[in-house]
Amino acid sequence: MHETSLVYNVVDIVLNQAENCEVERVTGVHLTIGRLRDISESIFEGMFERLTRDTIAEGAELVISRPPIMLRCKSCGYVFHFDAHDEATHRCPACQDKNYAIHSGLEFLVGGIEASPRKEPQSIQHGRCT
Ligand SMILES: [Zn+2]
Incomplete structure (x- = not known):
């Protein structure tokens, strides 16, 4: 634990x-x-x-x-909310890229x-x- x-x-x-x-x-x-x-x-x-x-x-x-978990898109820099249970949040909403880093x-x-x-x-x- x-x-x-x-x-x-x-x-x-x-x-x-x-x-x-x-x-x-x-x-x-x-x-x-x-x-x-x-x-x-x-x-x-x-x-x-x-x-x-x-x-x-x-x-x-x-x-x-x-x-909440926030990700930063490595392609365009957009910061977006990530929800493990929501597929729609698993890619950048701005450029649709899946290449991201943990923002917070x-x-x-x-x-x-x-x-x-x-x-x-x-x-x-x-x-x-x-
Ligand atoms: Zn992006």
């Missing part, structure tokens, strides 16, 4: 950024995963939930967006993290927040 390493990466990024920004709680994580990435969203969500347990990201909502659909990135900020310290004792 290749979701495993990807989820580990995401959790790493989220916890690192949360730590850098000293947030108290991560409440939401936005992910962009291109449709060319063969990923089961339910497996992904389940693993995210498990890996964030007992961290400040526990219970955070995972929002996954799946941008392989994205994998953490788009944004929602968090609640750290509360003011209750008191400071000998220079330390408590």
